[in-house]
Amino acid sequence: MPLLLLGLVDAAFSGFRAYAGRDAHIRKHRATARAALRGLAVGAVLLLAPVLTAALLLLTASDRAGTYDLLTAGGTGYVLPLTGYAVVVLLSLAAYFVLPFRASTLAMVVGLGPLTLLRPFAVAAACVGAVVNGGGGSGLLVGTVAGAAVLGVEPLVHRRWYRHVL
Template identity: 75%
Template sequence: MTPALPLAVLALVDAAFSGFRAYAGRDARIRKHRATLRAALRGLAVGAVLLLAPALTALLLLLTAADPARAYATLAAGGLGYLLLLTAYAAAVLLSFAAYFLLPFRASTLAVVVGLGPLTLLRPPVLAAACLGALLNGGGRPSLLVGAVAAAATLSVGPVVHRRWYR
């Protein structure tokens, strides 16, 4: 199984949330569902474009490899190492979201303060650890390169959306 599809899905979901975070707190209106949806879609669009960078990096590595089958296997192994840590992180985020939506007001506020807030701050170290996971899982330098490009693209979505639409 290739980890490319689950990694792309995680990256696009994260991009939508990054678009939302770029917008959050900029509008004092109570009913702002349309604006938050627009912000999430902007993040998704920017994320889809930035996701081309790691995809093109992996493609370039495969096209220039002496043994493309071995290079693919190496990238797949690294992708699984990258995916493992990101899946655990995504599960923690989903658990915090579930607590936010299902618990009473005070407990849901606590879920945001204790869960979603710190998890948002942990995104860069988690992505760095995922790059290390790609390296240690047998992906070697090629997977580390693709992972680093993917991490840079992922962390760039929020600032790009903020600068483009919410300055």
Template identity: 80%
Template sequence: MTPAIPLVLLGLLDAAFSGFRAYAGSDARIRKQRFATRAGLRGLAVGAALLLAPTLTAALLLVTGDQARTYNTLAAGGLGYLLPLTVYATAVLLSLAAYFALPFRASTLAVVVGLGPLTLLRPLAIAAACLGAVLNGGGGSALLVGTIAGAAVLCVEPTVHRRWYHHVQ
């Protein structure tokens, strides 16, 4: 099985959340579900565009090298990349579930203890994923694709913020 599909889906989901985070706190309206949805879709669009960079890098590596060997190396690296991100995504989803399921005070605590620190740990999760890609046999090619993918998802939130929400204070 190729890990590309779950990695792309995870990257796009992260991009949608990044779009929401770029918007969060910039609007004092009480009913802002439509605006939050729009922010998520903006993040998704920016993320889809930025995730073309690692996709094209992987395609270029496949075209220029021994295809079978490069594919196996990238697949092994992708699985190594996916494991730390799955652990991280599970922690985020558990925090989100607590936020939505618990009463107000407990859900606030879930944000402060869970989602806040997890957002700050995103770059470390990506670094762990890059390390996992190398340790799982992905080598330099998987590290290159993983680093570009990590940089792409980390650039979504600032890009969305600068493009649509920088003027809001």
């Protein structure tokens, strides 16, 4: 459940990032909320892929209890690097909202900008964490599918709704 929640929050932010910078209007709260909801919707659909992958692994396994244990260990190993990444992102967001204008802009440029670029590396670290924690091939497979799903939200939202400049 924590991984699903983390994936859905990331999907909402991905929808926002797909829209960000496309509209020069000053008041764009509705548009940013709509973009976040679009990301959330696309993410919810894409995150069905790892759920279905795990279900298929469990249904076809000869030792379902052992496979379940592998997937549980893999999920625990997967969530640890992502939790560290999420904490840093949340601290950067908190700095953006709490600090005065210039300092918050610096927090955005120094923190959130590079962190967005590091997302694929955080997902790769999560996949490694799934294997190292004892998830084996099953944990790696589900983690890779989940990572591809999460990283695919922003390009899909961008392509579907924001390809052309407004």
